[in-house]
Amino acid sequence: MKEMKEMLQKGFLVMVVLLFFACKGKDKTEKDNRDTPNKGTIRISADESFKPVIEEQIKMHHSTFPDTKILVSYKPEVECLKDLQNDSTRMILIARGLTKNESSIFESGLGYKPQFGILAYDAVAVIVNHASPDSVFTVKELQNILSGKSKRIAVMDGKNATSTVRFLQDSVLRGNKFGENVVASKNSDDVIDIVSKNENVVGFVGLSWVGDSYDSKQVANLQKIRLALVECVRCEEKGLFAKPSQATISYAQYPLPRPLYYILKENSAGLGTGFMNFMSLERGQLIFKRALLVPAKMNFKVRSGKIKDAD
Numbered sequence: 001m002k003e004m005k006e007m008l009q010k011g012f013l014v015m016v017v018l019l020f021f022a023c024k025g026k027d028k029t030e031k032d033n034r035d036t037p038n039k040g041t042i043r044i045s046a047d048e049s050f051k052p053v054i055e056e057q058i059k060m061h062h063s064t065f066p067d068t069k070i071l072v073s074y075k076p077e078v079e080c081l082k083d084l085q086n087d088s089t090r091m092i093l094i095a096r097g098l099t100k101n102e103s104s105i106f107e108s109g110l111g112y113k114p115q116f117g118i119l120a121y122d123a124v125a126v127i128v129n130h131a132s133p134d135s136v137f138t139v140k141e142l143q144n145i146l147s148g149k150s151k152r153i154a155v156m157d158g159k160n161a162t163s164t165v166r167f168l169q170d171s172v173l174r175g176n177k178f179g180e181n182v183v184a185s186k187n188s189d190d191v192i193d194i195v196s197k198n199e200n201v202v203g204f205v206g207l208s209w210v211g212d213s214y215d216s217k218q219v220a221n222l223q224k225i226r227l228a229l230v231e232c233v234r235c236e237e238k239g240l241f242a243k244p245s246q247a248t249i250s251y252a253q254y255p256l257p258r259p260l261y262y263i264l265k266e267n268s269a270g271l272g273t274g275f276m277n278f279m280s281l282e283r284g285q286l287i288f289k290r291a292l293l294v295p296a297k298m299n300f301k302v303r304s305g306k307i308k309d310a311d
Contacts, residue, residue, distance in 0.1 A: 037274025041069040044272070045080040046093035047163045048187055049206035050122065050260055052215065053291040054093060060287060061278050068271055076160035084114070090265045091272045095122070095163035095258045106265070116263040119279050121294040123207045123244040124164055124256040126228040127192065131199040136241055138231040139255055142172055145202055148179015155191050155203045159184040164204055167258050196224035207244045211292040230255055249294045260293070 035042055046054045051074050058070050073083070077096075083089040084106075097116040098106070107113045126142070128135050137145075144150040146168060157164050169175065185191045188205045195203040203225070210227065212218045229241035232253045240253070248254035262279065266272045278284045285295040 035068075035271040037269055037271060037277065038065045039067040040271045041071065042091070042271045042275075043071045043073070043089050044091040044093065044275075045073045045075060045083040045089050047077045047080055047095060048074040049095075049157055049162055049164050050093060050208055051188070052212065052218070053120075053208040053260075053288060053293060056287050056291060057275075057279055057284055060283065061275060064278070064283070065274070068274070070271070070275060076158045077163040077166060078161040084263060084265060090270070091275065092263050093119075094261055094263070095167060097261050098263060110265070110267075112267045114263055114265045116261055117280075118259045118296040119262055120260045120285075120288040120296050121249050122258055122260050123249055123254055124167055124204055124258060125207045125210050125244045126230055126256070127195050127203040127205060127210060127225045128228050129195055129197075129199040129201065130224070130226055132202075132226075133199070135226055135228045137228055139172065139233055142230065146173055146178055146182060147176060148181050151181065153198070153201045154178075154182045155194050155201055156182065156184050157188045157191050157205050159186070163258065164206060167256075168204060171256070171258075192221050192225060196221075202228070208291050208293060211244065212290070213292070214290060246289070246292050246294050259296070260288075 034040065054072065054074075058072060061070065062068060075083075077094045080092040080094050081102075084092050097118075098114065103113045126137060141150070145152050145154050156162065156168075169178065185194055188209045191203040191205050192209065195201050210218055210221060210225070227243045229243050232240040232242050232248075233255045234252045242248040242253040244254045244256070249257045262276050264272050264276055279288075280297045282298060285298040288295045
């Protein structure tokens, strides 16, 4: 009996030791599966009107941090905000931040407020067919087109509330409704295609779809359509018109600029924080600059200098 008791005690001790190490191994595995700023996998959502420049950011981030994987879904702005409410999406990229009410709702559900900020400044580009009778617009003329007072057809970059749709309704129509002449396309590519085939159509897309002179596809698109000039409403000299560009956005000459925000739902330093930092620092800001957006975090200026010859 004594020997049996000793054997049971030893067996129990062995089981306790094995269970202890199994739990330690499990904790370590779970810890290893958590993403860090430069390792792991996350899902994000981005407004489709920013797709070209976000694709470049993700491509360069993956090249710099090969142990990361950022899975992005491109969709209308309102759908991105819905995704942020889900546990699977920790970051969205849209054209606005959170309202006080939205921040409070997230704080009550999560225990903390998501952080958000501006990464760069984009613009809504007005595009027309090469054969269009008019490629110069006042803001009043754009209001007439979007409200239906003009007979010209306006084409938007999505069937739901994209950032382009919201921006034009808020900033140009001042909250008024679109006219029946305003139609929705599938996406930004579709807007460009429709405008290229119809001379009486005016299209509205994000600048990153038509502004990058280093992108062969965008250069080809500009052979099909042209950027319209829009009245500068803040210029002291009247009668000035501008196309969207880094310079005209920076100097407030183009009247349809908009910000590109990140909204991040992380209360610890994970891959979302790492990707946000990447886009905020020099390499990411240079990608925005190269895509002809205006970087918001870093001010890149070309300065003239003189080299004094040695005596």
